[in-house]
Amino acid sequence: MTHVALPELPASRTWIDGSPEPSAVAEAGALHDPNTGRRLAAARASSLEQVERAVGAAHAAHEAGIWRELGAEGRAPVLERFADELDALAEDIARLDAVNSGVPISVTRLFGGSNGDTVRDVVARSRALGDSRRLEADHGDVRLHREPWGATALIMPWNAPSAMAVKKVAYALAAGATTVLKPSPASPWSTELVVEAAHRAGVPAGAVNLVYGGGDVGAVLVADPHIRAISMTGSTPTGRAIAAAAAPNLTRLRLELGSNNPAIVRADADVEATAAALVSGAMKLSGQWCEAPRRVIVHDALIDDLVDALVRELGRLRIGSSLDEETTLGPVAFEARQAELESQLAALEAAGAHAIRVGDERPEGWFFTPTVAVAEHVDLDVEIFGPLLTVQPADDDAEALRLANAGHVGLAGYVFGRDEDAARVLGRDIRAGEIKVNGTSVLDMAPGSAQSFFGASGIGGHGDADVLDFFSGVRVVGVDRPGLPL
Ligand code: NAD
Numbered sequence: 001m002t003h004v005a006l007p008e009l010p011a012s013r014t015w016i017d018g019s020p021e022p023s024a025v026a027e028a029g030a031l032h033d034p035n036t037g038r039r040l041a042a043a044r045a046s047s048l049e050q051v052e053r054a055v056g057a058a059h060a061a062h063e064a065g066i067w068r069e070l071g072a073e074g075r076a077p078v079l080e081r082f083a084d085e086l087d088a089l090a091e092d093i094a095r096l097d098a099v100n101s102g103v104p105i106s107v108t109r110l111f112g113g114s115n116g117d118t119v120r121d122v123v124a125r126s127r128a129l130g131d132s133r134r135l136e137a138d139h140g141d142v143r144l145h146r147e148p149w150g151a152t153a154l155i156m157p158w159n160a161p162s163a164m165a166v167k168k169v170a171y172a173l174a175a176g177a178t179t180v181l182k183p184s185p186a187s188p189w190s191t192e193l194v195v196e197a198a199h200r201a202g203v204p205a206g207a208v209n210l211v212y213g214g215g216d217v218g219a220v221l222v223a224d225p226h227i228r229a230i231s232m233t234g235s236t237p238t239g240r241a242i243a244a245a246a247a248p249n250l251t252r253l254r255l256e257l258g259s260n261n262p263a264i265v266r267a268d269a270d271v272e273a274t275a276a277a278l279v280s281g282a283m284k285l286s287g288q289w290c291e292a293p294r295r296v297i298v299h300d301a302l303i304d305d306l307v308d309a310l311v312r313e314l315g316r317l318r319i320g321s322s323l324d325e326e327t328t329l330g331p332v333a334f335e336a337r338q339a340e341l342e343s344q345l346a347a348l349e350a351a352g353a354h355a356i357r358v359g360d361e362r363p364e365g366w367f368f369t370p371t372v373a374v375a376e377h378v379d380l381d382v383e384i385f386g387p388l389l390t391v392q393p394a395d396d397d398a399e400a401l402r403l404a405n406a407g408h409v410g411l412a413g414y415v416f417g418r419d420e421d422a423a424r425v426l427g428r429d430i431r432a433g434e435i436k437v438n439g440t441s442v443l444d445m446a447p448g449s450a451q452s453f454f455g456a457s458g459i460g461g462h463g464d465a466d467v468l469d470f471f472s473g474v475r476v477v478g479v480d481r482p483g484l485p486l
Contacts, residue, residue: 018205058151061206068176100187140479150228175471259411262404266417275309281440287387410457
């Protein structure tokens with residue numbers, strides 16, 4: 001195996017109004033290599049005073065109009081330079097993300113290598129959308145203008161650190177918004193490279209600010225009355241806390257949250273192909289993909305064959321360091337993740353599940369042995385977020401659908417069956433934003449795919465157009481129509 005080395009670790013500096021300044025060593029926590037458990041660096045957190053100044057800088061930059069008044073065309077060259085800077089950083093970002101998240105380097109390279117194109121894509125979208133357009137009106141001049149809301153908080157999870165940071169900041173900047181980013185305390189490093197790249201590309205001072213810390217820092221950031229919009233990706237409990245903090249100011253919200261995604265396996269499914277797709281989906285990002293299949297609901301007649309096939313597929317994984325190029329399943333991101341998975345598995349077993357662990361326990365690092373938990377009933381209202389897949393039987397499609405729609409669902413669903421039309425018809429009734437038939441790939445099924453978050457999985461949509469739309473409002477200005485009756 002080829003073990004890649006880490007680049008120099010970023011210093012986790014707080015960025016305010018275009019300048020970096022030191023962040024204090026956080027009272028609790030340190031950053032570790034999840035592959036070995038070895039301590040790599042102290043955790044750093046911005047002070048609450050720094051958070052306030054970062055928001056103040058974003059607010060002042062918005063008020064001064066230095067970024068928004070450039071218009072989509074004026075912002076485009078800066079964002080294109082930002083994309084080029086990200087291309088140059090792709091490998092460093094991939095290595096830092098692999099060690100911060102436990103996701104194998106072969107996958108973080110895909111994310112790291114596509115960050116530049118994410119920015120180029122949004123530049124093309126915002127140019128096509130334009131800043132304003134004339135509305136059809138039979139009297140005077142009436143125009144619709146797109147206006148960023150103002151200072152925007154961007155709150156990230158740890159499972160795809162740079163991809164989340166880049167997507168959020170690129171779409172916000174393309175819309176003309178000014179921003180304050182806060183990465184997860186577990187995965188701060190690539191975000192600092194992203195923010196440095198934005199400054200090298202020439203974003204004006206105050207347009208991109210960066211603070212570090214956990215929920216306490218995040219809570220102060222989102223409650224600041226100068227924050228006019230919040231885009232957060234993370235867990236449902238955190239989403240609820242953010243929504244509560246946003247309520248007094250009626251801050252605009254976009255929340256991409258969690259879900260215990262169901263996968264229905266119909267009686268006519270191809271067992272081997274289904275098991276291969278389920279394992280591929282459930283183990284992606286070392287089991288830490290928000291849309292991964294989590295709960296398999298399989299027709300009675302197939303359950304034994306499917307479990308056997310799942311175990312065989314899990315046995316083909318190459319479990320190892322996220323920094324090894326041939327690894328297909330790395331560790332989970334940090335120690336508390338491993339502990340939570342163990343306790344979820346213990347709860348399943350206590351409720352009668354039969355757990356099949358595939359592979360040897362590893363003596364060091366935060367590996368969770370990939371596991372299938374087979375049970376008559378799976379009653380877990382909390383999201384599973386790791387290489388643990390539950391399997392339960394259902395008598396027929398109606399029962400499978402009832403089980404699929406029970407509990408914490410809303411992001412994604414899956415249906416497997418040889419009759420793809422029947423599978424699509426069933427998939428239409430799963431309460432989730434994206435339902436895939438006979439596959440578990442990460443990318444959207446069609447360029448026009450735009451999914452909503454159902455239930456407790458969030459507020460807003462997942463499509464690129466939705467995301468761009470989120471960061472601005474529309475303002476209509478025009479000559480009134482005289483002589484109307486009211
Ligand atoms: P998390 O909810 O623990 O943290 C997310 C972010 O919110 C972190 O930056 C955290 O510091 C911050 N935060 C915590 N409390 C806060 C508060 N009170 N106010 C403001 N900010 C606060 O989530 P996580 O463990 O980092 O990420 C994993 C979760 O993300 C999973 O639930 C997964 O399903 C979800 N996720 C969803 C999507 C999606 O597109 N829907 C994508 C990726 C991950």
